[in-house]
Amino acid sequence: MSKPRVKIPSSAAAGEIITIKTLITHKMESGQRKDKQGKPIPRMIINSFECTFNGQRVFSCDLEPAISANPYLQFNARVPESGEFEFVWKDDEGSVFSDKKKITVA
Amino acid sequence: MTVLNKREFLIVATGAAAVALAGMPTIALGAEKADKRIAEFLGGATPSEGGLSLEMPEIAENGNTVPLTVRVDGEATADRYAESVLILADGNPEPGVATFHFSALSGTQEASTRMRLAKTQNVIAVAKMNDGSFMRTDNLVKVTIGGCGG
Amino acid sequence: MIKGMGLEKLGRWTAAAVLLGGLVAQPALAQDRKSYPAPEGHPLSEIISGFEFRNPETQALQLDDFENPAFLWVQQGEELWSTAEGTAGKSCADCHGNAAETMKMVGATFPKWSEKNKKPINIELQVNECRTERMGAEAWKYESSEMLGMTSYVRTQSRGEPVNVDFSEGDMENWKEKGKDLYYTRFGQLNLSCSNCHEDNYGNYIRSDLLSQGQTNGFPTYRLKWQGIGTLHRRFKGCMDQVRAEPYKRGSDEFLALEVYLSYRGVGLPVEAPAVRN
Numbered sequence: 001m002s003k004p005r006v007k008i009p010s011s012a013a014a015g016e017i018i019t020i021k022t023l024i025t026h027k028m029e030s031g032q033r034k035d036k037q038g039k040p041i042p043r044m045i046i047n048s049f050e051c052t053f054n055g056q057r058v059f060s061c062d063l064e065p066a067i068s069a070n071p072y073l074q075f076n077a078r079v080p081e082s083g084e085f086e087f088v089w090k091d092d093e094g095s096v097f098s099d100k101k102k103i104t105v106a
Numbered sequence: 107m108t109v110l111n112k113r114e115f116l117i118v119a120t121g122a123a124a125v126a127l128a129g130m131p132t133i134a135l136g137a138e139k140a141d142k143r144i145a146e147f148l149g150g151a152t153p154s155e156g157g158l159s160l161e162m163p164e165i166a167e168n169g170n171t172v173p174l175t176v177r178v179d180g181e182a183t184a185d186r187y188a189e190s191v192l193i194l195a196d197g198n199p200e201p202g203v204a205t206f207h208f209s210a211l212s213g214t215q216e217a218s219t220r221m222r223l224a225k226t227q228n229v230i231a232v233a234k235m236n237d238g239s240f241m242r243t244d245n246l247v248k249v250t251i252g253g254c255g256g
Numbered sequence: 257m258i259k260g261m262g263l264e265k266l267g268r269w270t271a272a273a274v275l276l277g278g279l280v281a282q283p284a285l286a287q288d289r290k291s292y293p294a295p296e297g298h299p300l301s302e303i304i305s306g307f308e309f310r311n312p313e314t315q316a317l318q319l320d321d322f323e324n325p326a327f328l329w330v331q332q333g334e335e336l337w338s339t340a341e342g343t344a345g346k347s348c349a350d351c352h353g354n355a356a357e358t359m360k361m362v363g364a365t366f367p368k369w370s371e372k373n374k375k376p377i378n379i380e381l382q383v384n385e386c387r388t389e390r391m392g393a394e395a396w397k398y399e400s401s402e403m404l405g406m407t408s409y410v411r412t413q414s415r416g417e418p419v420n421v422d423f424s425e426g427d428m429e430n431w432k433e434k435g436k437d438l439y440y441t442r443f444g445q446l447n448l449s450c451s452n453c454h455e456d457n458y459g460n461y462i463r464s465d466l467l468s469q470g471q472t473n474g475f476p477t478y479r480l481k482w483q484g485i486g487t488l489h490r491r492f493k494g495c496m497d498q499v500r501a502e503p504y505k506r507g508s509d510e511f512l513a514l515e516v517y518l519s520y521r522g523v524g525l526p527v528e529a530p531a532v533r534n
Contacts, residue, residue, distance in 0.1 A: 005331065061207065066204075066223075077211060168480035170481055
């Protein structure tokens with residue numbers, strides 16, 4: 001079960017640029033490894049991440065097997081007004097993991 | 107110790123040569139694959155130097171988890187932002203690492219993550235701006251392998 | 257006394273050197289490593305945490321509770337703490353309340369003597385004892401995600417507290433001696449003892465790896481190599497695998513004895529669980 005973690009300030013000034021840090025548990029099985037019998041272990045990774053603010057895309061990332069396990073992604077966002085950030089991760093099987101964080105603009 | 111007859115010797119020698127040659131293309135293959143992906147991404151354009159930077163350690167403590175930060179100079183605006191920044195590693199079995207997509211809402215255009223490096227190699231970033239221009243930067247990262255716990 | 261001293265030791269070193277392709281013992285780059293004073297009669301002249309042997313990027317990962325990937329498990333442990341499980345319908349919280357208070361010294365004082373079992377007990381074994389005997393719940397596998405979540409959550413409550421295991425309880429002294437024997441015994445095809453690397457050569461390189469003192473104050477630890485968090489006994493097993501020995505099992509008496517002895521070697525080190533190491 002992949003668990004996401006997000007670190008984001010709870011408030012900001014209008015137009016301020018904030019830093020958002022995200023982490024999610026996932027083996028990120030690259031598809032390069034072999035099991036004890038020598039059979040290749042199939043690839044299973046988180047392949048996409050998207051951050052939106054009040055429905056608008058802020059930042060997104062296509063991930064490939066060279067991203068380390070428990071993928072860490074840090075990026076910035078300009079906060080125009082109060083609202084909600086949504087974070088969505090998707091993996092090769094089509095599973096979707098998400099988290100939401102509200103932010104207040106004073 | 108068995109003594110090989112001439113036929114056996116030739117078979118072994120050819121086999122050994124084949125093994126030796128088989129090792130060679132793999133080393134160049136990563137760089138070749140990376141070049142191919144960069145060419146696809148550029149679509150014929152020529153990337154400029156400058157305006158794009160990659161921050162990575164000089165020597166990776168462990169190839170499994172190497173921190174990386176890519177930065178496109180200048181704040182993102184609706185008129186100018188980095189649509190895609192492709193990250194490749196030319197010495198990994200597959201060169202693809204990630205592609206970051208910034209937007210007008212990004213503020214400053216930088217992103218950090220952690221990546222896997224199979225060995226000492228170049229990490230390459232190519233940025234495509236929304237106006238169709240490209241930038242590129244290369245970064246050599248040393249990776250030591252093994253000892254006891256490694 | 258270290259077994260195999262003198263000529264025998266030289267012969268073994270040569271053998272190990274040949275097998276390892278040149279065991280190079282060269283001093284590491286000059287660094288200021290924070291050390292703690294060793295009590296009198298202690299085998300080490302200074303006690304140094306594994307933290308000091310890692311590069312700045314790895315250290316930075318440990319120092320930031322968000323960036324430290326191990327906290328993904330601590331978070332899981334925190335949730336499990338309040339989750340009722342088993343026939344008794346209780347959670348850890350029902351008996352132990354607020355972990356920050358009740359578990360504060362656990363990470364610094366375990367392993368403890370168990371009068372009931374007539375042997376030492378560590379946090380993993382204690383968790384399962386509580387689960388099976390008081391909660392009526394199933395035991396967690398030693399290296400399972402849940403166990404790692406719970407033990408990292410519990411031990412991190414002691415973060416910053418100096419390791420201070422009580423060896424006067426029950427038969428702890430004997431177990432400490434058993435662990436000491438194991439520590440100085442050469443194992444495996446490479447015929448190396450823990451002491452060969454972690455006492456005789458900490459601060460030196462074994463090929464491209466920088467050797468630490470092999471302290472245990474940071475476990476459960478997120479290892480970059482594992483790309484995950486793991487138990488102390490997993491690390492013991494790894495070391496034994498590496499010298500081409502048949503490893504003991506997690507939770508075994510041997511590893512328990514070694515754990516007891518190592519907590520003596522690391523006395524005074526601050527608990528760093530969950531640490532980030534190579």
